Amino acid sequence: MTELAAQACEACRADAPLVSDGELATLIREIPDWTPMTRDGVMQLERVFKFRNFKQALAFTNRVGAIAEEVGHHPALLTEWGKVTVTWWSHEAGGLHKNDFIMAARTDQQLDAE
Numbered sequence: 049m050t051e052l053a054a055q056a057c058e059a060c061r062a063d064a065p066l067v068s069d070g071e072l073a074t075l076i077r078e079i080p081d082w083t084p085m086t087r088d089g090v091m092q093l094e095r096v097f098k099f100r101n102f103k104q105a106l107a108f109t110n111r112v113g114a115i116a117e118e119v120g121h122h123p124a125l126l127t128e129w130g131k132v133t134v135t136w137w138s139h140e141a142g143g144l145h146k147n148d149f150i151m152a153a154r155t156d157q158q159l160d161a162e
């Protein structure tokens with residue numbers, strides 16, 4: 049299987065197919081640091097990233113924001129001193145789509161991109 053981060057995102061559509069439980073179980077193995085969770089009935093992927101200070105947390109936030117803008121698929125980002133919480137889900141589709149796993153993998157790549 050092509051590495052998740054290298055795969056292309058599809059257009060965000062309301063009728064986009066959400067991942068099945070089986071697909072979730074397979075895909076989550078490729079991004080083991082992320083936690084699937086349900087908020088208000090919506091499946092999401094979440095990871096907390098730790099940093100030495102606010103400046104590094106903000107720089108990481110901006111890198112994630114830049115890749116989101118590139119593909120037109122956006123996370124929820126909570127940026128705090130030394131910590132960034134990133135949450136991915138497909139807003140219009142109302143849950144987890146393959147795009148969210150691709151973007152979670154690409155988010156992990158932003159850790160090394162100084």
Ligand SMILES: C[C@H](O)[C@H](O)[C@H]1CNC2=NC(N)=NC(=O)C2=N1
Pocket residue numbers: 060061120121122123136137138139140141
């Ligand atoms: C108009 C705009 O392209 C859409 O609202 C996009 C923007 N970014 C998005 N991001 C996410 N995560 N889900 C969406 O459904 C979504 N839709």
